[in-house]
Amino acid sequence: MADGKVAGEFKKGKNMKRILTGDRPTSDSFHLGNYVGSLKNRVKLQDEYDTFILIADLHALTTHFDKTKDLEKNIRGLMLGYLSVGLDPAKVTFVLQSQVPEVLELAYFLGTLTPRAVLERQPALKEKLDQGEQDTFALLQYPVLMAADILLPKANLVPVGKDQKAHVEFARDIAIKFNNLYGEVFPLPEPLIGDVPTLPGTDGQSKMGKSLNNAIFLTDSPEEVEKKVMSMYTDPKRIHANDPGTVEGNPVFIYLDAFGADNDHEQITKYKELYRKGQVGDIEVKKYLVKVLNIFLDPIRENRARLERDPELVERVLKEGTAKARSEAQKTLAEVKSAMKLDYFDQNNQDTR
Ligand code: ATP
Ligand code: MG
Numbered sequence: 233m234a235d236g237k238v239a240g241e242f243k244k245g246k247n248m249k250r251i252l253t254g255d256r257p258t259s260d261s262f263h264l265g266n267y268v269g270s271l272k273n274r275v276k277l278q279d280e281y282d283t284f285i286l287i288a289d290l291h292a293l294t295t296h297f298d299k300t301k302d303l304e305k306n307i308r309g310l311m312l313g314y315l316s317v318g319l320d321p322a323k324v325t326f327v328l329q330s331q332v333p334e335v336l337e338l339a340y341f342l343g344t345l346t347p348r349a350v351l352e353r354q355p356a357l358k359e360k361l362d363q364g365e366q367d368t369f370a371l372l373q374y375p376v377l378m379a380a381d382i383l384l385p386k387a388n389l390v391p392v393g394k395d396q397k398a399h400v401e402f403a404r405d406i407a408i409k410f411n412n413l414y415g416e417v418f419p420l421p422e423p424l425i426g427d428v429p430t431l432p433g434t435d436g437q438s439k440m441g442k443s444l445n446n447a448i449f450l451t452d453s454p455e456e457v458e459k460k461v462m463s464m465y466t467d468p469k470r471i472h473a474n475d476p477g478t479v480e481g482n483p484v485f486i487y488l489d490a491f492g493a494d495n496d497h498e499q500i501t502k503y504k505e506l507y508r509k510g511q512v513g514d515i516e517v518k519k520y521l522v523k524v525l526n527i528f529l530d531p532i533r534e535n536r537a538r539l540e541r542d543p544e545l546v547e548r549v550l551k552e553g554t555a556k557a558r559s560e561a562q563k564t565l566a567e568v569k570s571a572m573k574l575d576y577f578d579q580n581n582q583d584t585r
Pocket of ligand 2: 441
């Protein structure tokens with residue numbers, strides 16, 4: 233890189249714990265939910281943890297197998313997104329999942345320890361099928377591949393939104409199983425859930441999603457943010473501005489709490505009181521939310537515009553990170569195979585077999 237640093241080289245102490253987390257390149261931008269659910273914690277912890285961030289293109293194929301032409305644009309967009317929210321390539325290793333094929337080998341081994349019923353029961357599977365996704369083997373296998381993503385770099389901590397918590401717990405269970413059967417290879421990973429475990433969508437659905445058409449993206453222009461907020465779902469029982477309204481579970485107030493700065497808190501508390509009493513209209517509160525969101529998004533937009541001026545930057549960072557992750561992956565996989573007695577031709581192990 234320009235300053236001579238290699239990906240992940242910053243302050244990397246020997247005993248530094250590892251983070252692994254990632255995102256599906258199903259869009260070329262992150263949304264507000266990705267930010268409060270996971271990105272914010274990653275930015276906060278990048279100095280303390282040796283952080284690996286995965287662009288999970290193999291996971292994107294579970295629902296977007298017919299949209300592979302968009303992958304390249306989306307991968308580039310997510311990379312710009314990471315850097316624009318303040319993830320530092322000198323501290324973080326960015327990895328393109330499909331270019332570390334060792335993950336598929338590990339997923340196979342982990343699959344041998346996974347009862348089929350556990351996969352069939354996962355709530356995320358039912359949710360995706362209810363959304364009309366194809367009932368494929370890859371969709372069923374998703375948690376096994378995600379466990380391999382986490383265990384391959386021997387991650388200790390996985391900052392995710394609540395929708396991914398069960399998957400991290402599954403990875404932990406399977407690590408325990410592996411270690412008991414073959415010997416201690418994997419640390420036990422733990423989920424770290426963001427300030428807002430699940431940010432609702434602008435349509436009032438319980439989860440904002442890249443693929444759900446209910447997201448405010450970090451790249452939306454001030455006009456797009458205004459348009460989306462002004463038509464946002466609020467309290468459906470409230471018809472007139474002087475009807476008492478509900479604040480709890482109301483996405484407008486959830487967004488205000490999540491993105492209001494310290495100096496907004498007094499105003500937000502006041503609006504909540506007035507809203508409950510039916511003394512302020514939705515339009516006024518929404519206009520305030522537009523202001524709050526645009527103040528939050530402005531510096532991110534500026535960073536992205538600046539980063540876009542160096543067209544090779546993100547490719548370079550991703551290539552370097554992926555090469556580093558691959559060499560780490562090969563080390564773990566050698567340990568795994570040795571523990572499983574599958575290291576037939578490894579010279580070093582001839583005597584111990
Ligand atoms: P898709 O709809 O394509 O699955 P997504 O918005 O769910 O996209 P992912 O790439 O699947 O995004 O997940 C990236 C990270 O963002 C994960 O840690 C996930 O838990 C978190 N996340 C996603 N949506 C939300 C949300 N609405 N609130 C909090 N965290 C979220
Ligand atoms: Mg998702």
